[in-house]
Amino acid sequence: MFKRMRLRETTRPDNEKFFVASQWQLFRWKFLKHRLAVLSVVVLALVYLGALFAEFIAPYDPYAFQPTLVYAPPQAVYLFDEQGQFHWPPFIYPLKKTVDPVTYRPEYTEDRSRQLPLELFVQGDPYKFWGLWEGDRHLFGVRGGVYSPLGKDSLGRDLFTRIVYGSRISLSIGLIGVLIGFFSGLLIGGLAGLLGGVVDIVIMRITEIFNAVPTLPLWMALSVALPQNWTVEENYLAITIILALFGVVSGASRTVRGKFFALKEEDFVVAARLDGAGNVRLIMKYLFPNFLSHQIADLTMSIPGMILGETSLSFLGLGLQAPAISWGVLLQEGRSVKTLAENPWLFIPAVFVVVTIIAFNFVGDGVRDAADPYARI
């Protein structure tokens, strides 16, 4: 509304840089005030660090199996021995296995006669870090025995190790999917927003349709339709694309397009247009920074959906398959409730899934709050 007496601020050209800088500062400042979001960033940083340095952080080789320790439970760490004497470094008792004569179920007890001190940088299973450098040092471990902090699976493989390795796939699927979503959303939504008219209508109708369809059955069917002879890597990529295509892309396109239309009407864009700025320049300079923050917030919120998708699919046995390790694949072991009830630690990967998803939700919440102080959700 034009008001005759409303006074407009005169902006000097040198104001602009200051404005951009302060907007970033404002963003950071607001984000830091969202305590849960900050805490979540720390949590996510930890799990991602784990994924990054999996070979080093995991105490064992993820495929190394120990037939003698099938379904061994998690082992406790002790500071005091049975005589109440303090020990440093902390130690563990190795497991002693007995087999139930009736059910043939293995049963494990701690062998209190031996103490294995928990050491840092111990020598263990050899690995090739990122497939490049050979090494055999692990962050922690014991010598002369086995220490499984989170227990062992049906083949006697170390669950903690497998969770750490599994986070590589489970956590990167979200990121790669979001990247795919980001760029295709920018492209599709940008096209709709820029060209408008029929193109816009068609694109929006199609994204609407994708929003109306439940994603899970599509994911399930498509992941089964993948060729059987594909390698783990190919499967992984294909699943990521499937998850992104039917999860993130349509939402991202709608956001971009919506922002485009909203911003087209904004005073400063109209003013810039009147100043004779070309379309591309206009987009790069004004529209882009403006909806970037929204886009980032939206995408952060869509990462959990992708992680969830992979986990659910793999849990059903449809996503990634056995030699691949992901949190969903690990959870497959818990699909039989009987196994789960007898070996509850097999469900620990679920804790990692839940914590990661909640952390992403909080971070997304914080980003959105900081990006748009007026949005209340």
Place this chain on the structure above:
Amino acid sequence: MLAYILKRLFLIIPVLLVVSLLSFMIIQLPPGDFVDAYIRGERGRGRTISSEEEASLRVRFGVNDPFLVQYGRWIAGIVRGDLGVSLALKESVSKIVAERLPLSALISLLSFLLVNLIAIPIGMLSATRQYSVADYFFSILGFLGMGVPQFIFAVVMLWGIYSFTGQASVGATSPEFVGQPMSMAKFLDLISHLWLPALIAAATGTAGTIRIMRANLLDEMEKPYVIVARAKGLPRRKLLYKYPFRMALNPFVVGLAGVFPGLVSGELMVSITLGIPTLAPVLLQALEMQDVETAGSLVFIISTLSVVGILVSDILLAIVDPRIRYE
């Protein structure tokens, strides 16, 4: 109103078209076709099939026809209610659907009701008592609800049931009702079995809806028309019910249409995990046995369920919000 409903009905045609194309593509995607699969199956039983016989089979099943012709035939079959016979399940797919679709729909509907019944009052409570203990409690619960995948809920629940009763799955009905025709008693029995799975399927949607509801209600309560209503001197409780609550009940405001696809996905996951005889376990079985034909049809039917759900919430919206009706 009628015109509006007709318009919406008309608008779902393209949606169903795209969904059916997608489903059919799923059928077509894997290398080889129906005849290959058939021949493999017969060979497995020790019967050899000559190349002439193979060719005649190809003609009979029309697998060499162009994509669109095959698609047309498939769609025509679905419209006639003829979904063929599942190779993997050795049963008519139509019969499977007829038996199991009602249960799928019932669970989805039940979850939809639960989302509304739980999210709307809690959202209202949170918004009118912003920053109260209850508000914080439900906000945290909401974040948990959004963070915990439905199948994990389902597994935990099944785990609990197993530890107490030793049962490893949750049926849809008590044993005495199996095979019985539908009656009031059987229906109540169904509901008593299904409300918990429905609740799990609804968890994510409920958590999201509470948040949207709370945010929108907070927004609504600061809208000019509410200030106007206060300026009229209306008693505050009456005002709250008449204006912002009424507005917040608008399914569009709450984003209920977006909830439905999620509920259907949730139902799938929960039913598979808990072993409830809906379409979900059959879909999984078909997929596991590479019976893409059946899987495609099931995906189409399950997606249609969600589209119909959206249609229903759209019509609800039009009943509640006059602006939509008159557009």
Place this chain on the structure above:
Amino acid sequence: MDTLAPLLQVQGLKVHFTSKEGTVKAIDGLSFEVYPEEVLGIVGESGCGKSVTALSILNVLSRNARIVDGTILFRRGAEMIDIARLDPDGEAMRAIQGKEIAMIFQEPMTAFSPLHTIGDQIGEMIELHLLGTPSAGGTPPRAAPPPKPGLLNRPAVRRWVDDQTSAILGKVGMPNPKEILHAYPHNLSGGMRQRAMIAMGLSCNPRILIADEPTTALDVTLQAQVLRLMKQMQADYHMAIIFITHDLGVIAEMADRVVVMYLGRVAETAAVDDLFHQPRHPYTQALIRSVPKTSGPLEKLIPIEGTVPSPMDMPPGCKFHTRCPQAIPGRCDVREPELIPVAAGHAVACWLYADGGAA
């Protein structure tokens, strides 16, 4: 009728908003009076606190707002009620809201609920305030006495409320009031909606009608129509109007007296003629200079220098000194001036008019 005693007295009002960014002192020591049956114009730049003033008088401020100081005295008979002390949701306040003081809002589109009919939204007010009370005595007299309220009498009540509502809608020039009753806001044009809004304000025959920029959302011809309507209604209903606007032209046309606001305070107050002919405050002078004249030779428009300070970070002293061409260093930027009478009914808050000045 006692025309000398003010109907409404705002004294030293301070309203603060708490937001994430800090405290906004939207109203910071505001004082003025409203006399019966006058039109008081409140004028000022956007953001100076005009709407907040209106909302404070009706006690319908948003939840993050607080009246931290001052009184809003409303005279009902011999009684003086301090609105600032009343519970915003209490019965005493609700008896004033809509009945004694009513308001016409800035945006008729958002001021009506989109989900309820016009008849419902106006009628509920009539039912609330007029039902059961004997004919309010004011002009114009009610056609039929109100029926007894009660569940059994519901249809009669409904009919009576509808009659009253369509009568008032007819009064503000709605072509077919009976049909408008059942219309939703989105069925009406902008001008019609504003008429409906005015009808709602008038429906209980208030003693003060606050009109917050009632014409900003309308185009020029509609503006003129609505202004004419309001003038006529004031003549018919004998109420006082607080007319809020940022448009000096509208003020000149409508108001008897004017309050010029700057950043939550009164800069100058005077009868409308005095204000236009002898503006004293440098801010008022600048405002008048910045309005294009419709007749006479074309003068150079002089915009007001500088920018409005942020309400979160107010300058010390006179709030206008940062933009004032006549600011006296050492005085204007140190202490805030009080309102100083300069003529009968004319007061100005400016050190230029303080004899002897301040320390």
